[in-house]
Amino acid sequence: MSMSGIQIRGVSKIFGAGADKAIALVEQGLSKAEILEKTGCGVGLRNITLDIPAGEIFVIMGLSGSGKSTLVRHLNRLIEPSAGEIFFDNTNVLTLGRKELRAFRTNRISMVFQSFALAPHKTVLQNVIYGQISRGTARKQAEAIGMEWIAKVGLSGYEHRYPDQLSGGMKQRVGLARALAADTDVILMDEAFSALDPLIRSDMQDQLLQLQRDLAKTIVFITHDLDEALRIGSRIAILKDGELVQVGTPNDILANPANDYVARFVQGRTAVHA
Amino acid sequence: MFPESLNFSIRKPINHFVDMLVTNYGSTFRAISDAILQVLLLIEGVLRGTPWWVVIIAFMVLAWLGTRRVVLTIGVGIMLLVVGMLGLWDQTMQTLALMTMATLISVVIGIPLGILAAKFRSVQRIILPVLDVMQTMPSFVYLIPALMLFGLGKVPAVLATIIYAVPPLIRLTDLGIRQVDHEVVEASTAFGGSPMRILFGTELPLAMPTIMAGLNQTIMMALSMVVVASMIGARGLGETVLNGIQTLDVGKGLEAGIGIVILAIVLDRITQGFGKPRRFK
Numbered sequence: 429m430s431m432s433g434i435q436i437r438g439v440s441k442i443f444g445a446g447a448d449k450a451i452a453l454v455e456q457g458l459s460k461a462e463i464l465e466k467t468g469c470g471v472g473l474r475n476i477t478l479d480i481p482a483g484e485i486f487v488i489m490g491l492s493g494s495g496k497s498t499l500v501r502h503l504n505r506l507i508e509p510s511a512g513e514i515f516f517d518n519t520n521v522l523t524l525g526r527k528e529l530r531a532f533r534t535n536r537i538s539m540v541f542q543s544f545a546l547a548p549h550k551t552v553l554q555n556v557i558y559g560q561i562s563r564g565t566a567r568k569q570a571e572a573i574g575m576e577w578i579a580k581v582g583l584s585g586y587e588h589r590y591p592d593q594l595s596g597g598m599k600q601r602v603g604l605a606r607a608l609a610a611d612t613d614v615i616l617m618d619e620a621f622s623a624l625d626p627l628i629r630s631d632m633q634d635q636l637l638q639l640q641r642d643l644a645k646t647i648v649f650i651t652h653d654l655d656e657a658l659r660i661g662s663r664i665a666i667l668k669d670g671e672l673v674q675v676g677t678p679n680d681i682l683a684n685p686a687n688d689y690v691a692r693f694v695q696g697r698t699a700v701h702a
Numbered sequence: 703m704f705p706e707s708l709n710f711s712i713r714k715p716i717n718h719f720v721d722m723l724v725t726n727y728g729s730t731f732r733a734i735s736d737a738i739l740q741v742l743l744l745i746e747g748v749l750r751g752t753p754w755w756v757v758i759i760a761f762m763v764l765a766w767l768g769t770r771r772v773v774l775t776i777g778v779g780i781m782l783l784v785v786g787m788l789g790l791w792d793q794t795m796q797t798l799a800l801m802t803m804a805t806l807i808s809v810v811i812g813i814p815l816g817i818l819a820a821k822f823r824s825v826q827r828i829i830l831p832v833l834d835v836m837q838t839m840p841s842f843v844y845l846i847p848a849l850m851l852f853g854l855g856k857v858p859a860v861l862a863t864i865i866y867a868v869p870p871l872i873r874l875t876d877l878g879i880r881q882v883d884h885e886v887v888e889a890s891t892a893f894g895g896s897p898m899r900i901l902f903g904t905e906l907p908l909a910m911p912t913i914m915a916g917l918n919q920t921i922m923m924a925l926s927m928v929v930v931a932s933m934i935g936a937r938g939l940g941e942t943v944l945n946g947i948q949t950l951d952v953g954k955g956l957e958a959g960i961g962i963v964i965l966a967i968v969l970d971r972i973t974q975g976f977g978k979p980r981r982f983k
C-alpha cells in the first residue's frame with residue numbers, strides 16, 4: 429500500500445518522569461486528572477490516529493491546552509512521542525537518525541510559530557534563508573531565493589531590517605516567508621495568525637489560500653478559532669484534552685457534531701456549500 | 703562541652719591528599735605554572751613596554767567602541783592620566799596584566815562550563831553548589847594548597863583570583879543560555895540547524911548580554927582580590943596597598959586604593975558598554 433501525506437498511528441505523549449506507568453494507565457482508559465493524581469504525569473496526547481492527506485490545508489482545532497501544539501510538534505519531532513508511530517510517505521519518522529532527521533527537517537517539513545520565533549539578532553533576509561543555509565545552499569543562491577519570497581509576502585525593502593523594527597503582521601509574513609523559502613512539501617502552522625489583528629489576519633488567510641492554490645503544499649494549520657478553521661480548512665480535526673474528538677470536512681462537522689464539545693464549538697453555525 | 707568521642711577530622715586525609723599531589727604530580731603543576739607564567743609575563747611585558755599615552759589612547763578607543771559616549775571616553779582618558787600622575791602607572795599595568803590573565807583563563811573555563819550547565823541539568827546540579835562553596839570559602843583556605851602546589855608568586859595569585867572570580871561568569875552563561883526564547887531555538891531546530899549551529903548562531907549571540915554581565919562581574923571580583931593576591935606574591939597596586947598598611951602610610955595606601963577603584967571603573971564601563979546589544983545605540 430502506498431500513501432502520500434502523513435499518518436499518525438496511536439500517538440500518545442506523557443509529560444513528566446515515569447511515562448511507562450502513565451502510558452499503561454492511558455491504555456486502561458483513565459482520565460487525564462486521574463493519571464495526574466496517580467503518577468504526577470501530564471497527558472499531552474492520548475492515542476491519536478489521524479491521516480493528513482497531501483496537498484491540502486488540514487486544520488487542527490481545540491481549546492487552549494487541548495494538545496494542538498504538542499501534536500503538531502510530533503510531526504517534525506520537536507517532541508518525541510511516548511508511544512505510537514508517525515509515517516511520512518511510508519517512512520517512519522521516528523526511526524530517523526540525527527543526520528536523517530536534520531535532512532528531513534530541511535527538505536520535507538517547515539514551520540510557522542505563533543509568536544513568530546524570529547531570531548532577533550538576524551535581519552529579515554537572514555531569518556528567511558535559515559532553512560536554505562541549513563540545507564547547504566550557497567549563500568548567494570539562498571539569498572536570491574529569500575528575496576523572492578520576501579517579495580511574494582509583500583516585504584520588499586525590509587530585507588535588511590531587524591524583527592524588532594517590524595509590526596506583528598510583518599513579522600508573521602517573515603515567518604511565512606521563512607517557511608516557504610525552505611521549499612518543503614509540508615508546512616506546520618501553530619496558531620500562526622492568532623497574534624494578529626483581525627484585518628491583517630483575514631488578509632493573511634487570503635494569502636495562505638492563494639499560496640496553497642498555487643503551490644499545492646500540505647499545510648497543517650492549528651487554530652482555536654472556528655471561523656478561521658472553516659474559512660481555510662479542507663478538513664478539520666478537533667482535539668479535547670489530548671484526545672481526538674472528530675475529523676471531517678467543515679460541512680461534516682457543522683452538520684454532525686460528534687459530541688457536545690464539538691456542538692458547543694459550532695453553535696449557531698449552519699453547514700454551507702463547500 | 704561537646705563529647706570528644708563524637709569528634710572526627712578531615713584534616714589528616716586532606717593534608718595527605720595535598721602532600722600526595724605535591725610529591726607525585728609536582729612536575730605537572732610546575733608545567734602548568736610555567737605556562738601560565740609565560741603568558742602572564744608576555745602580557746605584562748606588552749603593557750609595561752607600551753608608552754603610557756598609547757595605552758591611554760587604546761583604552762579610550764575601546765571605551766568609544768563600547769559605549770559611543772564622548773564624555774565617558776574622555777573620562778576614561780582623564781582617570782588613567784590621574785593614575786599615572788599619582789605615580790602608579792607601572793603598578794597599574796602589573797595589576798592590569800594579572801586581571802587580564804585571570805579573566806582570560808576565567809573565560810576559557812567559565813563559558814564552556816556555563817554552556818554545559820545550561821545543556822545538562824545533571825552538570826548544573828553539580829556545578830551550582832560547587833560555585834557557592836568557591837564564593838563563600840575564605841580565600842586563604844585555598845591559598846594554602848595553592849601555595850604548596852605552585853609556590854609563592856604570580857601564578858598562585860592568578861589561580862586564587864580565578865577561583866574567586868569565575869563563578870559569576872559560569873552562572874550567567876548558564877542563565878543567559880537558558881533564558882534564550884525557547885521558540886527561537888525551536889525554530890532553529892525545526893529548520894534543520896545542527897546543535898553546534900544553534901549554539902553558536904542562536905543561543906550564544908542571544909545570551910551575550912547576560913554573559914557579558916557575568917564577565918563584568920568576574921572582572922570586578924578579580925579586582926577585589928588584588929590585595930590578597932599581593933599577599934602571595936603578585937606585584938602591582940595590591941602590593942602598594944599592603945606596603946602602605948605595613949608602614950602605616952595611610953596616604954600611600956589610599957592612593958593605591960584610588961588606583962584600584964579607577965581601574966575598576968574603567969574596566970566596568972568598557973565591559974558594560976560591550977555587553978549592551980549592538981543595534982540599540
Ligand SMILES: Nc1ncnc2c1ncn2[C@@H]1O[C@H](COP(=O)(O)OP(=O)(O)O)[C@@H](O)[C@H]1O
Binds near residue numbers: 443472494497
Ligand atoms: N513541556 C511540557 N511539559 C509539561 N506539560 C506540557 C508541556 N507542553 C505541554 N504540556 C501540557 O500538555 C497539554 C497540551 O498543551 P499544548 O499542546 O500546548 O496545548 P494547545 O497548543 O492546544 O494549547 C497542556 O495541558 C500543557 O500544560
Ligand SMILES: [Mg+2]
Binds near residue numbers: 496497498619
Ligand atoms: Mg498551542
